[in-house]
Amino acid sequence: MPLPKILLFYVFTPLADPEAIRLWQRDLAESLGLRGRVLVSKDGLNGTLGGEMGALKRYVRKTRDYPGFHGLDVKWSEGTGFDEGGRSVDFPRLSVKVRDEIVSFGAPGELRVDADGVVGGGTRLSPDALHELVEDRGDEVVFFDGRNAVEAAIGRFRDAIVPPTETTRDFVGLLDAGAYDHLKGRPVVTYCTGGIRCEVLSSLMASRGFGEVYQLEGGIVRYGERFGDDGLWEGSLYVFDGRGSVDFSDHAAVVGACGACGTATKRTVNCTDAACRTQLVRCESCTPAQCAEHAASAA
Numbered sequence: 019m020p021l022p023k024i025l026l027f028y029v030f031t032p033l034a035d036p037e038a039i040r041l042w043q044r045d046l047a048e049s050l051g052l053r054g055r056v057l058v059s060k061d062g063l064n065g066t067l068g069g070e071m072g073a074l075k076r077y078v079r080k081t082r083d084y085p086g087f088h089g090l091d092v093k094w095s096e097g098t099g100f101d102e103g104g105r106s107v108d109f110p111r112l113s114v115k116v117r118d119e120i121v122s123f124g125a126p127g128e129l130r131v132d133a134d135g136v137v138g139g140g141t142r143l144s145p146d147a148l149h150e151l152v153e154d155r156g157d158e159v160v161f162f163d164g165r166n167a168v169e170a171a172i173g174r175f176r177d178a179i180v181p182p183t184e185t186t187r188d189f190v191g192l193l194d195a196g197a198y199d200h201l202k203g204r205p206v207v208t209y210c211t212g213g214i215r216c217e218v219l220s221s222l223m224a225s226r227g228f229g230e231v232y233q234l235e236g237g238i239v240r241y242g243e244r245f246g247d248d249g250l251w252e253g254s255l256y257v258f259d260g261r262g263s264v265d266f267s268d269h270a271a272v273v274g275a276c277g278a279c280g281t282a283t284k285r286t287v288n289c290t291d292a293a294c295r296t297q298l299v300r301c302e303s304c305t306p307a308q309c310a311e312h313a314a315s316a317a
Contacts, residue, residue, distance in 0.1 A: 022097035022106040024259065025054075025074045026239065028120070028214040030062040030135040031086035036116045039063070043081075044114040050077055053109035054259070057120045061131045063087065064120035064214055066259065068097050068106030086133070093212055093239045098261055108260040121218050124187035128225065129218060140208060140220025140231035145244040148207065148234060152250065160201055164189070164210035164219040165256070168297045172263060172274035172284045173238075173253030175209060184296070189219060193226050205230045211255065213237035242266035254284040262286060278304035 033039055036058045043056050043063070050073040056065035063081075067074065082090050097108050118126045130137040143151060152159050161178035163170045170180040179201070181192055192198065206228055208216040216233040223231050234241060238255055245251065246266040253273035254263040263284050272282045276299060283301040288294075 020071065022068050022100055022108070023071045023074055024095045024097045024106075024108060024257075024261075025067045025069075025078070026093040026095070026212045027066070027078070027081075027090055028062065028064040028212065028217075029087050029090045030120075030131045030217060031089075031133060032131055033058070033060050033062065033086065036060055039084075040114050040116050044112070046077060046080055047112055047114065050074075051105055052077060053106050053112050055109070056114040058114070058116050059118060059120045059126075061129060062120055063090070065114075068108045068259065070100075070104075089135070091213065091236070093236065093243075095239070095257075095264060110260075119218075121215050122186050123190055123218055123222065125190050125222065128222060130221075136217045136221050138221045138224055139217050140206075140224060140233040142235040143207065143232045144235050145241045145249075148232075148241070149245075149249070151205065151207070151232070155205055158204055160204050160206045161250075162198075162201070162206050162208045162219075162223075164208045164216045168286060168299065169211070169256035171299045172286065173251070173255050174273070175207075176250050176252055178209075186215060190222065193222060199227075202228050205232065207232045207234060209234040209238060209241075211237050211257070212239050247271065256286065274299045276301040276304050 040058045043058065047067060050069065052067045052069040052073060054065060054067035078092055081087050097106050099107050101107050161175040163174055163178050163180045166183050166185060167180060174180060181189060183189060208220045210216045213236050220231045220233040238251065241251060242255065247270050252271050254265050254270055256263050272284055274284045276283050278300060281301040283299060285300055286297050287300045289296040289298060
């Protein structure tokens with residue numbers, strides 16, 4: 019039996035009735051036997067779903083039939099397997115929710131969206147255009163990681179700036195505090211997993227005076243599809259499902275280091291304290307794991 023597929027998708031467009039979209043999306047995904055997470059807001063749709071290829075293709079076709087979703091950006095990857103009920107093991111359940119933001123930067127009032135997408139975002143760069151920029155501008159180009167720090171710990175673009183963020187909401191505080199004002203005169207390329215976070219992040223940076231801001235179109239996923247591990251990317255790609263991470267080739271570098279012993283690893287685990295939501299980079303020998311705060315309190 020073929021392995022399931024994982025579908026990563028988003029679209030920015032104004033939605034008058036997010037709750038009605040939520041109900042439709044829930045019923046559609048349930049009817050197709052899909053699992054995963056879908057978020058709906060007044061600004062659009064964002065999600066990742068796992069299941070049988072034919073079912074996912076029907077989901078995409080039906081979703082794109084909605085007038086505002088014609089431009090749905092989709093990316094595909096291999097899943098792990100099916101359970102006895104024929105559903106993807108990479109997701110425990112289906113969750114479809116309405117949120118103030120489809121990417122939680124904590125700044126819903128700042129984002130402007132029209133029928134063409136995010137207003138005022140960074141200039142889009144295809145993977146090939148990114149290489150052209152680097153060839154033209156060399157070390158002047160700054161890669162700016164738009165993900166949480168633990169994601170960047172196991173894979174990132176070479177020499178990238180990795181902000182010390184635990185959640186996406188931390189970016190606004192760092193930008194407002196001027197932590198990266200020294201980059202305002204340089205070409206800054208924001209990047210993230212599939213592109214959605216950098217749609218918002220690049221607009222937040224542009225509105226704060228960053229004069230030359232770019233966003234990697236399609237994110238790391240599309241870059242990996244184009245160049246694999248033979249370009250500017252190093253390591254593994256963190257993913258928010260049961261796979262934990264994915265590699266783009268059989269010669270992916272291991273750039274992560276176990277926070278307990280320093281061994282090279284791409285494994286991430288949850289802190290074992292029930293009250294803690296921190297994720298940690300840990301090798302198999304050093305799990306289960308506690309973050310420093312909870313390890314100290316337990317001592």
